Each structure stands twice: as structure tokens, then as C-alpha cells.
Amino acid sequence: xxxxxxxxxxxxxxxxxxxxxxxxxxxxxxxxxxxxxxxxxxxxxxxxxxxxxxxxxxxxxxxxxxxxxxxxxxxxxxxxxxxxxxxxxxxxxxxxxxxxxxxxxxxxxxxxxxxxxxxxxxxxxxxxxxxxxxxxxxxxxxxxxxxxxxxxxxxxxxxxxxxxxxxxxxxxxxxxxxxxxxxxxxxxxxxxxxxxxxxxxxxxxxxxxxxxxxxxxxxxxxxxxxxxxxxxxxxxxxxxxxxxxxxxxxxxxxxxxxxxxxxxxxxxxxxxxxxxxxxxxxxxxxxxxxxxxxxxxxxxxxxxxx
Amino acid sequence: xxxxxxxxxxxxxxxxxxxxxxxxxxxxxxxxxxxxxxxxxxxxxxxxxxxxxxxxxxxxxxxxxxxxxxxxxxxxxxxxxxxxxxxxxxxxxxxxxxxxxxxxxxxxxxxxxxxxxxxxxxxxxxxxxxxxxxxxxxxxxxxxxxxxxxxxxxxxxxxxxxxxxxxxxxxxxxxxxxxxxxxxxxxxxxxxxxxxxxxxxxxxxxxxxxxxxxxxxxxxxxxxxxxxxxxxxxxxxxxxxxxxxxxxxxxxxxxxxxxxxxxxxxxxxxxxxxxxxxxxxxxxxxxxxxxxxx
Numbered sequence: 001x002x003x004x005x006x007x008x009x010x011x012x013x014x015x016x017x018x019x020x021x022x023x024x025x026x027x028x029x030x031x032x033x034x035x036x037x038x039x040x041x042x043x044x045x046x047x048x049x050x051x052x053x054x055x056x057x058x059x060x061x062x063x064x065x066x067x068x069x070x071x072x073x074x075x076x077x078x079x080x081x082x083x084x085x086x087x088x089x090x091x092x093x094x095x096x097x098x099x100x101x102x103x104x105x106x107x108x109x110x111x112x113x114x115x116x117x118x119x120x121x122x123x124x125x126x127x128x129x130x131x132x133x134x135x136x137x138x139x140x141x142x143x144x145x146x147x148x149x150x151x152x153x154x155x156x157x158x159x160x161x162x163x164x165x166x167x168x169x170x171x172x173x174x175x176x177x178x179x180x181x182x183x184x185x186x187x188x189x190x191x192x193x194x195x196x197x198x199x200x201x202x203x204x205x206x207x208x209x210x211x212x213x214x215x216x217x218x219x220x221x222x223x224x225x226x227x228x229x230x231x232x233x234x235x236x237x238x239x240x241x242x243x244x245x246x247x248x249x250x251x252x253x254x255x256x257x258x259x260x261x262x263x264x265x266x267x268x269x270x271x272x273x274x275x276x277x278x279x280x281x282x283x284x285x286x287x288x289x290x291x292x293x294x295x296x297x298x299x300x301x302x303x304x305x306x
Numbered sequence: 307x308x309x310x311x312x313x314x315x316x317x318x319x320x321x322x323x324x325x326x327x328x329x330x331x332x333x334x335x336x337x338x339x340x341x342x343x344x345x346x347x348x349x350x351x352x353x354x355x356x357x358x359x360x361x362x363x364x365x366x367x368x369x370x371x372x373x374x375x376x377x378x379x380x381x382x383x384x385x386x387x388x389x390x391x392x393x394x395x396x397x398x399x400x401x402x403x404x405x406x407x408x409x410x411x412x413x414x415x416x417x418x419x420x421x422x423x424x425x426x427x428x429x430x431x432x433x434x435x436x437x438x439x440x441x442x443x444x445x446x447x448x449x450x451x452x453x454x455x456x457x458x459x460x461x462x463x464x465x466x467x468x469x470x471x472x473x474x475x476x477x478x479x480x481x482x483x484x485x486x487x488x489x490x491x492x493x494x495x496x497x498x499x500x501x502x503x504x505x506x507x508x509x510x511x512x513x514x515x516x517x518x519x520x521x522x523x524x525x526x527x528x529x530x531x532x533x534x535x536x537x538x539x540x541x542x543x544x545x546x547x548x549x550x551x552x553x554x555x556x557x558x559x560x561x562x563x564x565x566x567x568x569x570x571x572x573x574x575x576x577x578x579x580x581x582x583x584x585x586x587x588x589x590x591x592x593x594x595x596x597x598x599x600x
Contacts, residue, residue, distance in 0.1 A: 018438040030454050140580040142530045145572035243443035247534050277450040281442040
């Protein structure tokens with residue numbers, strides 16, 4: 001068990017290092033990084049100062065050493081626009097993002113799990129086909145378009161919900177729906193296939209042989225076990241939601257990290273853009289690591305296998 | 307006469323059985339139509355997609371009050387013809403989408419085969435990079451790259467390739483690992499084939515199906531990502547007509563109720579993505595029954 005965890009942590013560390021190298025190289029090799037690191041409209045003297053400050057005339061590995069050590073110290077640079085450290089800025093926006101992601105996740109699970117179960121129990125009936133169409137639509141409609149359509153109907157035509165901003169529960173409804181829509185489809189698909197797996201297993205057959213009513217077989221024996229992979233995916237998806245929310249947050253002017261990224265693009269605030277991608281990647285690597293370890297704790301087959 | 311009649315019957319029978327197997331007639335027709343529109347956009351478009359008349363701003367589509375036959379689907383905030391922009395937008399989506407999917411597919415498949423077949427340190431290097439890049443949230447990664455290289459249609463293709471080749475590499479490597487243990491590969495080794503020959507002649511043809519299925523499914527993902535990038539202002543630069551860009555422009559008139567600027571480009575994106583996904587799902591079942599859990 002210990003060996004397994006050490007190995008996983010090692011992989012995660014390698015991933016984090018490769019991630020920082022990737023970001024570092026993309027900035028350095030695609031042109032003069034000083035142009036990105038200096039504010040738009042800066043003079044040649046400013047450019048030279050940046051070259052000096054970041055040691056851009058030194059060999060690449062020296063530059064990477066500096067870059068990595070500042071990352072380790074939590075220094076992700078200063079925002080040109082807000083004049084504050086980017087990390088502070090990011091952390092101040094994170095609660096909003098998490099709130100939106102939590103709301104979207106709740107919505108996606110409330111829709112995805114029951115429809116998935118019904119589709120699995122009534123496999124190949126019309127409900128299953130309806131579920132398939134729903135899943136396909138969920139995976140095919142771009143979330144920002146869904147958001148724009150929601151605004152058109154509920155804000156412009158009906159006037160029921162505010163089109164942008166945050167603060168009240170009413171502000172949360174449409175962004176959560178637009179963001180959660182795709183994930184509801186994904187969760188439905190997984191619930192369906194997981195439920196089908198479980199329903200074919202020996203212990204469900206036994207429960208049926210014992211003469212348990214079908215509702216009890218599905219509700220008590222199958223449901224709980226079918227839920228494990230779905231909840232794992234939901235855990236990973238929560239982090240992914242924070243990172244894909246950029247378009248939805250832009251549509252609804254929701255003040256999360258996605259909106260921060262959009263402002264980073266709009267104001268040509270490169271440190272913000274760079275920090276968002278580094279932190280996003282790091283978050284996903286860490287969550288994957290946690291899921292791997294959690295799985296090994298639950299399921300001995302995994303830790304003995306490798 | 308008899309011969310041609312039986313041939314017709316055979317064709318009809320084939321079409322009928324295709325239908326019963328869920329042959330995606332409608333998705334293929336839509337994709338074909340989009341392809342046609344993309345090729346002949348300059349012939350079909352009634353107006354210049356990039357130049358508008360400021361006096362003709364915000365005309366609704368022809369069936370609504372205030373609409374005219376000159377601008378069938380209305381005009382946008384600069385008085386540009388929406389229909390013409392949609393037609394030319396198909397060109398952008400098709401060119402960007404297909405190029406990115408194919409190039410990413412070639413790179414990802416090649417690296418997946420190398421990684422899976424050679425194993426050892428080659429596998430370690432390629433797979434560690436693949437895992438790392440897969441961990442980067444695709445859209446954020448694409449935005450970052452766009453901020454680094456700047457917006458242009460060519461750069462969008464490069465960005466999408468950089469972001470999405472990893473999806474192919476992961477899946478193809480897994481396939482190769484199981485193919486490697488099959489008898490025909492072992493026989494080829496015994497027969498003295500070089501590694502290169504085995505990879506090219508024996509492995510590649512067997513993973514091609516998966517690559518094609520994956521590519522079809524990726525088409526939708528790539529088109530949506532391109533639209534999102536354009537929507538955020540780091541994709542196809544204005545005034546070029548791209549559907550994502552049209553949505554960004556349409557947002558300005560949304561609160562005033564200019565619905566056609568938002569609904570129509572989105573419908574085009576949806577049709578293309580939906581068709582690609584339906585086609586991909588069908589191909590997946592058709593070409594590779596073992597790959598249903600892709």
C-alpha cells in the first residue's frame with residue numbers, strides 16, 4: 001500500500017514538473033517572452049528591464065530554475081491590470097467559482113442519476129431512447145450557446161431571471177443550468193452503464209432469487225454500488241467545472257476564475273492567463289492523485305495489482 | 307434489362323438494410339450540405355460577409371415584420387448579411403475542424419503506436435507527456451496558447467492540434483498494447499520483420515478504425531472549442547465570419563431581443579456537432595464493436 005502511494009505521488013510530481021516545463025517552454029520558444037511579460041505599449045527600456053529582471057539572456061535551464069523556484073514559493077507574478085499578486089487574485093475568485101460549480105454539480109446529479117437509473121432499468125424501451133437523445137444533446141450543445149438561449153428566454157422575453165451578475169440565488173440559476181447541462185448528460189451515461197453492470201452481477205441475481213421486491217433490489221442493492229463510479233467522476237468533474245466555466249462565466253458575468261481568465265485575455269494581462277492554466281492543471285493532477293489513492297484504499301485489488 | 311433491374315433491387319435492398327442498422331442518413335446529409343456550402347460559399351452568399359451597410363443594421367429575418375427579401379436572415383450590428391456570414395462561417399468551421407482533427411489524428415496515432423509498440427523509455431516519455439497534457443483543462447490550455455501565439459486561423463489549427471493529439475495517443479497506445487500480444491504480430495516477429503515494418507504493416511491498419519472513430523467524435527469537440535475561442539476573442543480574428551465570433555457579436559444585441567444573431571449561428575454549430583457525434587457513434591458500433599466503451 002505504501003509503495004503504491006509513493007509511486008502515485010511520484011507520478012503526480014513528475015506530471016507537475018512536466019506541466020511547468022510545458023508552460024515555460026511554450027512562452028519561451030514561441031517568440032520573445034518579454035513582449036508577453038511586459039505591459040502593452042511598453043518602451044524598449046522596459047523590455048530591456050524585463051530581460052534583466054527575468055534573466056532572459058541566460059541559458060534556458062537557468063531561466064527554468066528561476067521560474068520553478070518562484071512557482072514553488074507561490075509567486076505566479078503580478079497582474080498588470082489589478083496590480084496585485086495573481087495568486088491572491090485567483091484565490092479571491094475561487095469561492096465564486098466553487099459556488100457555481102457546486103450548484104451546477106447538484107443540478108447535473110439530480111438530473112443525471114435518476115434518468116440514468118430509469119434508462120438502465122427500462123433498457124431499450126422508449127425511456128432509454130429518450131435518455132440517449134438527451135445525453136446526445138447535452139454533449140453536443142455548446143454551454144455558452146445554452147447560456148445565451150437561457151438569457152433570451154428567461155431574461156429578455158419572460159423577464160424572470162437576471163441576465164448577469166451575482167449575489168442572489170436567482171443569479172445562480174441560469175449559469176448553473178448552462179454549466180451543468182453537459183455534465184448531466186455525462187453523469188446520466190455513466191449511471192446507466194454502471195447500473196447495467198451492477199444489475200448483471202451475482203449479488204443482484206441472488207437478491208432477486210431471494211424473492212426481494214424489484215424496488216428493493218434496485219433501490220437498496222444495486223443503486224448504492226452503481227453510484228460509486230458516478231460519485232468519483234463527479235468529484236473529478238467538480239474541478240473540471242471550475243476550469244471549463246470560462247465561457248459560461250463570461251456569458252453571465254459571473255465573478256469566478258473563468259471570468260478572471262477572460263479579463264486576462266481582454267486586458268492582455270498575460271500573468272493572469274499563465275497562472276490560470278498552471279493552477280488549473282495542478283488542481284486536476286492533485287485530484288487525480290487523490291482519487292487514485294482513495295480507490296486503492298477502498299479496493300485492495302488495485303493496490304496489489306501493480 | 308433484367309440485370310439492371312436486379313442491380314437496382316440490390317441497391318434498394320442495401321439502402322433498406324442500412325437504414326435498419328441505423329445508418330446515419332440525416333447526419334451525413336447535414337455534413338455533406340455543410341461541406342458543399344463551405345466549398346461554394348462565395349457563389350451562394352448573396353452579400354459580402356465582411357462588409358455591411360450601417361444604414362441597414364439589425365434587420366430581422368424576412369418572415370418577421372421589418373424584414374426584407376434582400377437580407378433573408380437579417381443583418382447584424384454592422385449591417386452585414388447574416389446568411390452570407392453563416393455560409394462563410396461553415397467554411398471556417400469545416401477547414402479548421404477537419405484540418406485540426408486530421409493533423410492531431412496523424413500525430414497522436416503515430417506517437418501512440420510508437421509508445422505502445424516500442425515500450426521502455428520511449429513509452430515512458432510519450433505517456434508522461436500525454437498524461438500531463440491531458441490533465442491540462444483543454445479550453446484553458448487552448449486559451450493560454452492563443453494568448454502566447456496570437457489569433458489567426460492558422461494558429462487556431464495549431465493550437466487545437468497541440469491540445470487534442472493526446473486523446474488519440476492514449477487510446478491508440480492501449481489498442482497497440484493488446485495487438486502486440488496477438489499471434490499475427492508474433493508471427494511477423496518470428497518471420498524476421500523489422501519493428502518499423504511491423505508497426506507500419508501490421509499495427510497501423512488495425513488501429514486505423516479506432517483512429518477514424520475517435521476523429522469523427524473529436525470533430526464535434528474541436529468545432530465547439532474553436533467556437534468558444536472565437537467567442538472569447540482569441541480565436542478567428544474579426545471581421546472574418548466564424549460562428550463563434552457571430553455569437554460574440556450577437557450577445558451585444560441579445561438584451562434588445564435581436565434573437566436571430568444568437569439563435570442562428572448556434573443552430574449551425576449544433577447541427578454540425580450533433581451530426582459528427584451521431585456519425586461517430588454509428589461508426590464506433592459499425593467498425594469496432596469492442597470499442598463501445600471508448
